[in-house]
Amino acid sequence: MLAASSPISKWRPIIPALIDYFTELCLRLYSHDLPVVTGTNTGTDASNIVDLTGLLNYSSGDTNFYDGVYARLVGTDDVSSGDSRVTRGGWTVTGTLVVDPDFSTTPVSGDLYTLSKHPPKLLDDAINRLLRNTYQESFFPLSLHIVANDNNDMESSGLDGDYAKTNAAIAAETTIVHNGAQSMKVTDDGSGGGYANVGSIGIPENKQLYAAVMGYVTSGDSMTFRAIDVTGSNATIEDATTDEPSWMELVYPFTTPSDCEQIDFRFIADSASDVIYG
Incomplete structure (x- = not known):
């Protein structure tokens, strides 16, 4: 994701x-x-x-x-x-x-x-x-960072514990899926802004990159896909948002800040009790 x-x-x-x-x-x-x-x-x-x-x-x-x-x-x-x-x-x-x-x-x-x-x-x-004989462009991960239990594809029996969470519940979803067998469902706990995150990833400073994720929200809700500078007190580097009840691609280029050593990505349910998928 x-x-x-x-x-x-x-x-x-x-x-x-x-x-x-x-x-x-x-x-x-x-x-x-x-x-x-x-x-x-x-x-x-x-x-x-x-x-x-x-x-x-x-x-x-x-x-x-x-x-x-x-x-x-x-x-x-x-x-x-x-x-x-x-x-x-x-x-x-x-x-x-x-x-x-x-x-x-x-x-x-x-x-x-x-x-x-x-x-x-x-x-x-x-x-x-x-x-x-038709070759698609290759996708190269930023690093060798692997989500807990090797669950980068969302297809283990459960997701809670594989991804970190703050003010949110995480569960596997089998009916609202972009591809594969499952997606991740994130439900804000009522406080607003609850999120799942992938974990800190080491990265050089001043590096030009892009990030992409497929996101889906429950009608009336909204979500934010955010890159943050872990080294710089979790400051926001870049955001992409959607409030569409359909699968949308959230993608943006970004440059890691000076002195940045680690970044993270947050999958954020923007408001109280919002439900999002990715």
């Missing part, structure tokens, strides 16, 4: 699911050949795709137009129902594509379908080859 790095570093981005890459590739490859490349299935039969609201429902169409076209069906949970092919004359022109073999999992209304002229496995392999 709490980290800092040199200006050339970058936090890790959110990576799209494979189906997102697959669908985008199909749209770019086949939109000029196929009137329909992707859409929402409303059927529940493993032997066909049903889309009554799109261009598959075209009474003057050629029933053989989609012969042999590959079809992939993916649920809203990003779990694939399998791949198949449209049969000869399999377009009913009233919104249904008949496929063979049946999809491996019975479809449900709301599943995403994507059509392609190449085998889906071939497209998957091409996407994987590209991704394996």
